[in-house]
Amino acid sequence: MALLNGLLPQADIPAPLHDALAEAGERLHDALAMADRVAAAKAGDDESAQDDMPSAAWQALAEPRRAELARVVALSDFATETLARDPSWLPALDADGELDAPPSREALEAELAERLDGAEDEAAMQAAVRRFRRLRMLGIVWRDLCRAPRGQAGEAGMWATARAVSELAEICLEGALGWLERHYAPRWGTPAPRGDGSPQRLVVLGMGKLGAGELNLSSDIDLIFAYAEDGETQGGRRELSHQEYFTKLGQKLIAALDAVTDEGFAFRVDMRLRPLGDGGPLVGSFATLASYYQDQGREWERYAMLKARPVAGDREAGDELLAALRPFVYRKYLDFGAIESLREMKRLINREVKRKGMADNIKLGPGGIREVEFVVQAFQLIRGGRDTELQLTSLAAALHCLATLELLPPEVTETLRVDYAFLRDLEHALQAQKDRQTQTLPDTVLGRERLALALDMEDWPALVARLEEARGRVREHFDAVIAPPEEEDAAVACEDASREELGALWRLELTDEEARETLDSLGFATPAAAHERLGKLWQSRAVASMQRIGFARLDALMPLLLDAVAESEAPDMALERVLPLIEAVLRRTAYLALLRENPDALRQLIRLCAASPWIAEQLARHPVLLDELLHPATLYSPADKEQLADELRQALSRIPADDEEAQLEALRIFKHAQVLHVAASDIVGARPLMKVSDYLTFIAEVVLEQVLAMAWTHVTRKYGYPARRDGERTSDDASFAIVGYGKLGGIELGYGSDLDLVFLHDADPRGSTDGAKSLDNAVFFTRLGQRIIHLLTAVTPSGSLYEVDMRLRPSGNAGLLVTTLEAFADYQRQQAWTWEHQALVRARAIAGNPALCERFEALRRDVLGQTREVEALREEVVAMRRKMRTHLGSSDQAGRQGVFHLKQDPGGMVDIEFLCQYAVLALGAETPEMLTFSDNMRILETLESVGRLPADQARELREAYLTYRGLSHRASLAKAGSQVEIADIDAHRQRVRAIWAQWMQEDDASR
Structure with a gap:
């Protein structure tokens, strides 16, 4: 009993564990005595061989280490057996500091390599791997059981334990694989190089918790084997096809870790996650795997591939394979269909748990480890294609990302993190006892007391109480994410x-x-009529040809959709507008799942479609916008320009810089989504008219800035950078500016407005670019302008960004696409027509080089501020207005019928715009304040403030203009024309006509 008295103090060990500690102490005592006798016999020291005291190395253990030893042997039969089998390991681990901190990966790799160098056959190799693993696991178990009490440090310790086991598995895999490759090279040869000349090795993908780098203490390792290209081996006794070679190598690798020998096993290997499971080939080529997942891959395999990571062999090739498989795992759209697959997996687990009476299983039971993983992986499957930050194998990292992306509240992710760490701690303590893969709570007093002590709980009832709290919280969050919507929202049930x-x-x-x-x-x-419309959809070929899972989603959605339609103010109209969207997504049934899984989103959809056929059409044309319905808080709150720029930056940062097609697609989705936000807020009256135009203009400005950056990158990559006037060349100075005219320049964009643009540059007109394909600067900037127009107008399945009108540039369509600022200034001063100066009133620099933009603004003020002969100016403005009314306004017959064209008829919007433009041109020279603004509202305010327009007239013009624009916005959303009943706006029309007649001295009768 000397060992118990000298080395294993029992003061901190609960009474029920004393017998276990005593038994462990006896076993260690016998093992040490035997080791001492063997050592003495080898040394010829018979007296020492009779000594009943522990070995000197064990006696030298510090007192804190002795207390840890008592804790470890009381809690872990595995540790006790290992120490009894190899007593020398404890002093060695203590001396190396491995009982306190893990060795570096490099040190572990070097140690295993040294052990394997002496292995002459497979048996010796397997023994070396198993002893290496057992020694390392002793250190891991020791550190896990003796670390700081659970809490913040405890959570960090749990992740450290999982990381250490994962690293150990990877090192054993790589070490064994390398030994096998070398050992069998003389017999089997080596694989032929790839087409690019690079060597081929087996690709070992770690799945599950190994792929995540979060293995538990006694976990299986789930693997998939692959190789890059078919061929035949070279240099062996006989040639083998790559399929045969890598199959043989894979079989040997499995045995190297999984086979049970006198030394036990290293890691249990599970290969059932490979294509076709146990019935499929052990190894597949990249082409075979890509074809399988594309044509036959099932939903649960997407779930499995979330955590796939190269862990041994050719890791670079493994990354290449996973990149090719990423579209299978992560959909570009929001894939709410994944939730039903997870539900089905959970239902199967629940049935198994119930059948086998596994309610005490902390992994598979209610509120267990698997439910936390399902919550996180549901978001990864649903949103990982869009939010690429979620494409992570680690659950810990993914939880943090969910909070960062605001997909779950931070308090929820924090609760899940803490409770998951507690459950995994409990799992580790269970598995540390006997190095067995178990997650079932013990039913013996000894087992329960061991767990309570391992988790630093007062006793078993205290541990059970803590466990119930954790499982209850996990189940609550699991239900909130995974439970079918009818279980979480009884309001979905039909009322009538x-x-x-x-x-x-x-x-x-x-x-x-x-x-x-x-x-x-x-x-x-x-x-x-409604019944007939539903019948046409039900009997349509599109529905008849749907696959089973897609039809099931449609069938589950339609009753909910009909109920939501019935809640609208005009069910007939709502149904008529929403069904085209349903028809548009019959082949992309994840959108059906999105609406099925999110009753609030379904209600928002019906609300918006009922209010606006334009929105209904946009959603049907771009179903990806349905994502925006998931966030009512932001749906009706458009972002300001700074937020827009930040959101766009974040969206594009997820896309490789050289993938212009994907960037452009993201730009289109961003633009459509943000316009939808504006329209939604407009419909519910959450934003005043001026703000609506502001937001639509902000969207265009942010898009133009990004398009310019993309075009600049594209053309400079091909042709180099243009020479500036000072001879310098800088990559971040385009010497280029985009000027917005019309509604864009006047900050008055509407839904569907095109962009009136003019391109200017200020580089050396005689210079050229410095690229391998050098161009004259003029040609370079023309290519830049063409690229910008292409990016803005190119049509894809996501539509286009904007229609572009370049006719306001100098000389119109006959002029250069891009003009130097000097040439633009000369044209404006010497050749421009009055109507072109009118257009310049509404011009504004939008994007490009800041200095050039400032110079344009100065030029604009200078041109507009020229002294003009007022009478001649008035006559030209009136003549232009008459021409517009003749060609664009309502006919006399239409006018007599009481129809009024909001823009073009006398007293309409264009009258107000022409009044403002005339005032700026007529008064700018003597009233510089008139040259500041490009928008009509602030021009009217300036006219009033400088005393040029009576307050009542300024107010009446502003009210009329806002009314007209409001009606125009509403007409766009309703897909109506620009004509309204005169009776609705007659007072405004009459006042505008009167003020026009007064200012422009045009007889109203002549209009």
């Missing part, structure tokens, strides 16, 4: 008709009379 009845209505199972009665009870004004 049961869900079954609506389902029968949708599936045409009701008689015509029953269907009409049901639709009538739901508030449809024309139930027969």
Whole structure:
């Protein structure tokens, strides 16, 4: 008993563990005595061989280390057996500091390599790997059981334990694989190089917790084997196909770790996650794997591939393979269909748990480890294609990312992190006892007391209470994310008709009379027409040809959609507008799942479609915008320019810098989404008219800035950088500016407005670029302008960014696409028509070199501020206005019928705009304040402030202009024309006509 008295103080060990500690002490005592006798016999010292005291190395253990020893042997039979089997390991680990901190990866790799160098056959290799693993696991278990009490440090310790086990598995895999490659090279040869000349090795993908770098203490390792290219081996006794060679090598690698020998096993290997599982080939080529996942890959395999990571062999080639498989794992759109797959997996797990009575399983049971993983991986599957930051193998990193992206509240991710760490700690303590893969709580007093001590809990009841709290919180968050929506929102249930009845209505199972009665009870004004419309969809070829899972999603959605439609003020109109969207996404059923899984998003969809056919059309044309319905808080709150720029930066930062196509697609989605936000806020009246135009203009400005940057990168990559006037060349100075005219320049963009643009540059007109393909500066900037127009107008499945009108540049379509600032200034001063100076009033520098933009603004003020002959100016403005009314306004017959064209008819918007432009040109020379602004509202305010326009007239013009623009916005959203009933705006029309007649001295009768 000397060992117990000298080395294993029992003061901190609970009474129920004393017997276990005593038994462990006896075993260690016997092992040490045997080791001493063997050592003495080898030394010929018979007296020492009879000594009953522990070895000197063990006696030299410091007192704190002895207390740790007592804790470890009381809690872990694995550690006790290992120390009894190899007593020399404890002093060695203590001397190397491995009981306190893990060795470096490099040190571990070097040690295993040294052990394997002496292995002459497979048996020796396997023994070396197993002893290396057992020694390292002793250190890992020791550190895990003796680390700081659970809490913040404890959570960090749990992740450190998982990381250490994962690293150990990778080192063993790589060491064994390298030994096998060398050992069998004389017999099997080596694989032929790839087409690019690079050597080929087996690619070992770690799946599950190994791929995540978060293995538990006694975990299987899930692997997939692959190789890059087919061929035959070279240099062996006989040639083998790569398929045969890598299969043989893979079989040997599995045995190297998994086979049970006198030394035990290293790691249990599970290969069932490979294509076709146990029935499929052990190894597949990259081409075979890519074809399988593309054509046959199942939803659960997407889930499995989330954590795939190269862990041994050719890791660079492994990264290449995973990059090719990424589109299979992560969809470009929001994939809410993944939730149903996770639900099905969870249902299967629940049935197994129930069948086997595994409620005490802390991994698979309610509120267990797997439910935390499902919560995180649900977001990764759904959003990982869009939010590429979520393409992570580590659960810990993904949890942090969910909070950063605001997909889950920080308090939720923090709770999940803490509870997950507690559950994993508990799992580690269970597995440390016997080095067995178990997650089931013990039913013996000894087992329970061991767990309580390992988790630093007062006793078993205290541990159970803590566990129940953690599992309860996990289950709550799991249900919030994974549970079917009808379980979480009872409001989805139909009020006027049961869900079954609506389902029968949708599936045409009701008689015509029953269907009409049901639709009538739901508030449809024309139930027969609605029934007919639903029937056309049900009987359409598109629905008939849907795959089973897609049809199931549609069938589950339609009763919910009908119920949501019935809640709208005009169900007939809402149904008519929303069904084209449903038809548009029948082949992309993840959108059906999105609406099915998010009742709030479905209600927002119906609300917006009922209010605006334009929005309904946009959503049908760009279903990716349905994502925006998930966030009502931001849907009705457009971002300001700074936020827009930041959001766009973040979206583009997820895309490789050289992938212009993907960047452009992201730009289009961004633009459409932000315009949808503005329209939604406009519909609900959350934003005044001026703000609506401001936001639409901000969107265009941010897009133009990014398009310019993309175009500049593209052309400078091909042609180099142009020479500036001072002879310098800098990569960040384009000497280029985009000027906005019309509604863009006047900060008055509407829905669907095109962009009136002029391009200017200020580089050396006689210079050239410095690239391998040098161009004259003039040609270079023309190419730049063409590239900008292409990026803005190119049509893809996501539509285009904007229509562009370049006719306001000097000399119009006959002029140069890009003009130097000098030439632009000369044209404006010497050749420009009055109408071109009118257009310049509404011009504004939008993007480009800041100094050039400032010079343009100065030039604009100078040109507009020229002294003009007022009478001649008035006549030219009036003549132009008459021409516009003749060609663009309503006919006399239409006018007599009481129809008014908001823009072009007398007293309309253009009258107000021409008044402002005339005032700036007529008064700018003597009233410089008039030259500041490009928008009509502030020009009117300036006219009033400088005393040039009576306050009542200024107010009346502003009110009329806002009314007209408001009606124009509403007409756009309603897909109506620009004509309204005169009676609705007659007072405004009359006042504008009167003020026009007064200012422009045009007889109203002549208009």
